[in-house]
Amino acid sequence: MIGISKLYCGTVSEGDVLRYGDKNLPANLLQFARVKKPIIVWNSLQKCNLKCVHCYINADDKRYKDELTTEQAKKMITELAEYKAPVFLFSGGEPVIRPDLFELADFAKAAGMRVVLSTNGTLITTEVAKKLKDSDFSYIGISLDGIGEVNDKFRGVKGAFEKAREGFRNCVKAGLKSGLRLTLTKGNIDDLPEIFNFIENEGINRACFYHLVYSGRGKDLIKEDVPLERKREIVDYIIERTVKFQEKGYNKDILTVDNHTDGVYLYLKLRKIDPKRAASVLKLLQYTGGNSTGIGIACIDCFGNVHPDQFWRNQTFGNIKDRKFGDIWDDTSNPIMKGLKDRKKLLKGRCGRCVWVDICNGNFRARAEAVYDDPWMEDPACYLTEEEISTRV
Numbered sequence: 562m563i564g565i566s567k568l569y570c571g572t573v574s575e576g577d578v579l580r581y582g583d584k585n586l587p588a589n590l591l592q593f594a595r596v597k598k599p600i601i602v603w604n605s606l607q608k609c610n611l612k613c614v615h616c617y618i619n620a621d622d623k624r625y626k627d628e629l630t631t632e633q634a635k636k637m638i639t640e641l642a643e644y645k646a647p648v649f650l651f652s653g654g655e656p657v658i659r660p661d662l663f664e665l666a667d668f669a670k671a672a673g674m675r676v677v678l679s680t681n682g683t684l685i686t687t688e689v690a691k692k693l694k695d696s697d698f699s700y701i702g703i704s705l706d707g708i709g710e711v712n713d714k715f716r717g718v719k720g721a722f723e724k725a726r727e728g729f730r731n732c733v734k735a736g737l738k739s740g741l742r743l744t745l746t747k748g749n750i751d752d753l754p755e756i757f758n759f760i761e762n763e764g765i766n767r768a769c770f771y772h773l774v775y776s777g778r779g780k781d782l783i784k785e786d787v788p789l790e791r792k793r794e795i796v797d798y799i800i801e802r803t804v805k806f807q808e809k810g811y812n813k814d815i816l817t818v819d820n821h822t823d824g825v826y827l828y829l830k831l832r833k834i835d836p837k838r839a840a841s842v843l844k845l846l847q848y849t850g851g852n853s854t855g856i857g858i859a860c861i862d863c864f865g866n867v868h869p870d871q872f873w874r875n876q877t878f879g880n881i882k883d884r885k886f887g888d889i890w891d892d893t894s895n896p897i898m899k900g901l902k903d904r905k906k907l908l909k910g911r912c913g914r915c916v917w918v919d920i921c922n923g924n925f926r927a928r929a930e931a932v933y934d935d936p937w938m939e940d941p942a943c944y945l946t947e948e949e950i951s952t953r954v
């Protein structure tokens with residue numbers, strides 16, 4: 562993730578991060594962790610009450626008999642905590658549907674992990690928000706892909722926008738730290754001004770703008786991805802509105818996610834107006850090292866299969882019902898896992914000759930595989946010019 566407020570607006574400097582070291586980073590600086598014990602995304606179930614067109618796990622309306630039981634999930638959490646995974650993120654399907662959500666969250670907290678929820682927000686009633694607060698969820702990420710009908714069209718269910726807005730409001734009332742997650746596509750980029758107004762009017766303190774990763778139903782949407790020639794215009798707009806928030810004195814954390822090209826672009830843009838701060842930003846980007854698939858982020862699906870990140874579903878390294886997560890994660894006998902842990906020499910095409918690979922790390926391999934059927938080819942969502950990827954100074 563690329564912290565636009567923290568990097569472009571300079572609300573964080575390299576000193577702020579280095580002062581803590583890798584182990585003691587506070588929650589607001591975790592995006593700069595160089596760790597490399599992974600954050601765990603757990604797709605706790607396949608079932609969802611919505612039908613989003615870009616759903617990366619192809620969620621449906623069923624529970625499956627092989628999904629991890631409460632006891633199996635607790636065993637997994639215990640092993641993850643022993644492995645020192647710092648964050649346990651409940652995702653889905655829609656995790657609020659899982660009846661043991663709060664029991665498992667309490668268990669993970671007691672085991673020493675931070676718990677985070679990724680949700681469509683439509684089921685967060687006042688009562689659910691209170692329970693989330695009681696279970697000490699440190700962050701609630703709510704997906705919204707536009708205003709009103711634009712969102713409902715993405716979500717495949719009429720009324721989803723109103724219900725998600727209610728979910729936001731209930732989180733804010735309950736004192737939960739919550740944020741908006743939006744996946745950028747051709748169908749919603751014209752809604753961005755309204756989205757920023759929504760963030761302002763609803764008192765939302767964090768927003769993550771995701772670039773599309775071609776996975777699950779998102780694979781059918783490749784043609785709906787923001788065209789390369791419009792990506793920098795969109796990032797420019799996100800930067801412009803973030804700066805306006807700062808000027809108004811709002812402490813809002815605005816980020817882009819799933820395209821490390823944004824880090825290079827942001828640095829190059831900043832270099833023209835403030836070379837000194839740009840140099841500090843470059844150090845922070847180098848410190849975090851770009852894409853962390855297979856290193857700093859891991860995904861476990863509802864059946865216990867371990868994937869290199871939440872999007873790369875067709876790559877599986879083992880199942881936590883058979884082996885401990887740490888044993889699976891550290892096992893580099895699988896060539897993809899081995900390659901991900903040290904990928905620079907494997908990258909091909911533009912990524913193979915790029916001078917920014919130390920801060921991008923080749924971006925998303927799942928996108929390369931979806932388009933070129935080769936996990937080490939260039940990321941097709943990189944919008945930098947040939948000149949930009951060839952010249953460092």
Ligand code: SF4
Binds near residue numbers: 912939
């Ligand atoms: S060419 Fe590849 S490594 Fe370079 S910035 Fe683009 S995506 Fe990243």
